[in-house]
Amino acid sequence: MALTDIKCKSASPRDKPYRLSDGKGMYLEVRPNGSKYWRYKYRFVGKEKLLALGVYPETSLAEAREKLLRARKLLEGGVDPSQERKKKKALAKESAENTFEVIAWEWYANRKSRWRERYAEEIITRLEKDIFPEIGNIPIVEIEPPLLLHVIRKIENRGAYELAKRQLQKCGEIFRYAIATGKALRDPSQDIKEALMPVRKEHFAAIDIKELPEFIAALERNDARLYQSTRNALKLIMLTFVRTSELINATWEEIDFDNKEWVIPAERMKMGKVHIVPLSCQAIEVLENQKILAGQWPLVFPSSVKPRNSISNNTILGALKRLGYQGRMTGHGFRALAMSAIKQELGYRHEVVDRQLAHVPKNKIDKAYDRALFLKERKIMMQEWADYLENLK
Template sequence: MPKLAHPLTDVQPRTAKPKDKPYKLTDGGGLYLLINADGAKYWRMDYRHGSARRTLAFGKYPEVSLADARAKRMAARKLLDQGIDPGQDKKDRERLKSEAAANTFEKLAREWHTNKLASWRESTAKDTMRRLEIDIFPEIGSMPIATITPQQMIAALRKIESRGAQEVAHRIKATCARVFSYAIQSGIADRNPAADLKDVLKPAKAGHFAAITADELPAFLAAMDKNDARLFKPTRIALRLMMLLFVRTSELIETPWAEIDLANGEWIIPWQRMKRGKLTVNPDETNHHVCLSKQALALLNELHTLTGGGKYLFPNQRDHKKPMSNGAILMALKRMGYQNRMTGHGFRALAMSTIKERLGYRHEVVDRQLAHAHKDKVESAYDRAKFLAERKVMMQDWANFIDGIASGNVVAGNFGRKAA
């Protein structure tokens, strides 16, 4: 008969002394304490799985007590009763733990961001990553994504709120929710701690893009002239074209020279570059006629002498293969003293209100020039064609109106007119 092992007492592991060779103190059920010649003591468990004899390591004594070792033995025996190899189970759990630790929020966020690049504009991709790098990665970026709690997510978002950036906090929350969703779909996480945070953030302040009024135009134009020497010349021209043409900022700074017909004074933006043309569902496939005034055409001719040899009207100063940054317009406005008072989009709001109120043009005509969305696509294409002649006259009147203000001859009243 096999010799029965007597359970160990608490005193035996504590008082066991090293010998010339390693030896064991057995506790039964395969568990024993291995005492090495150097005095180090380790808990081990021998077991059989199938035809194989194997050994489990439970840790070092006294960090792992006798009671702890017995609990580990019991857990291993339960696995054996279920036909599971406890050694392999331990390896699998350690592998999953290692993978979870490697799958941090930042790692998954960058993977998600890379997957989205093909469907995003460059500026969107850059802004999204910049916000994550500034506001989120320092807070939860190094954490395994599967372990992040709603409380940790809330703490990161409220830190953004604390500086008064409610709108940014809401946008970041939505971005983080998409990253968690990506992790869930990838089998790495099983919950989305950002998805249901609807009431924990302060409401984002509703409002419009900052824009000056028509009454502020004289001072604004004077500030523009005063700061000409401080601005990079293409940036100065970009500001004036934003004023004259009131296209969207991206539509201007991302324009290739191939779209501009200087000889005939035409600029037609392909529908693929327009905001509504970039929709993934039912994009608006109507090209946009910008309608160039004489003043705008003169600026484009001047600009051509500076950048006409490259691809873009406004190349990036560091890399001419890329267009100017969106921030260049905002930085120019900041230098003029109009930070938080005027934006690139503000030129559109200024033109819409002033052309209607001071020049007397109908809303529909200005709206078509702004390339706003139309509910009926067929009617939209018809309206844009129908109003084209009137829009050409309107854009020249607008340029003349601005020139009149700049020269001190402020034009008021209704001098809008329909094209013959």
């Protein structure tokens, strides 16, 4: 006879456990201490088994019957309800342990060997700053598009639109890694791309060729009272038009005074390739002057406060500001300036200047001829460029 709520509620404890049957294998077990448990007795592959359906009254009679119905449907489909429950518990535990931060570190360890050390450090530092505090402890399978968008929006609210875009890309890589390793089912980053603020690519500020004479004159007069080391840094970046990061982290070991070459190792280059910078007589003179000032340190341009560290990008920007070129010139601007001036004023082919800028060819045909480094031509070009700048004085 089927049970009722009144029968379940009024069932009193006895000296020994006893059962109140509801039919179809389900019953309410009443213990001597008054506890009441829903149970389902069934057979699977010829063996008798027992499945717990909950505790009364937390699990009502109606709820116990719903659980019974789901269990019987599993049996009809050839699935053992007990094993299915164990499987779900294991998956739930695994899901709780596989938080976004756990998976992110696993992804990072998998990818790290492919990246340059500085780039790898930059990636994990940004994740630790912007992403982990927000969603690091949340199971990765529970992160939905609105939550991820909220995290990225906080970066945008700082005005860091390009960084927000890059952080979303890295999150997408982590989600896709989780999918590949069976720890996630979808990548929510794909759903919020269109919700991001559009990023306008802006060129680095650079003065025009006709403004070069006045800039050189201002640097020579030094009304801004820049340190000699800072002036040397500006002169060298103008003569060699390397990236600012390549300049400020230069070491004396990289400078070959005899062969008049600056050999920048692959790990310091953006494209991960060794880069040779031919040094003009004027560049050698600047370096010899700097050697007197900082030759006792490994770095060519050490910090005046902590000489074991290099000067910063802000040192270059600050010097340009004091010279009166804030917003008009940047360290990177010397690259654009050199590209234009050398092609326009000295008549060199684009590909020669491009190799000196350490750019990677964009199309397959150019890449096939990437071995043509034009080194001899570049040596002549760099000396002509230095002479051109000197004549502007």
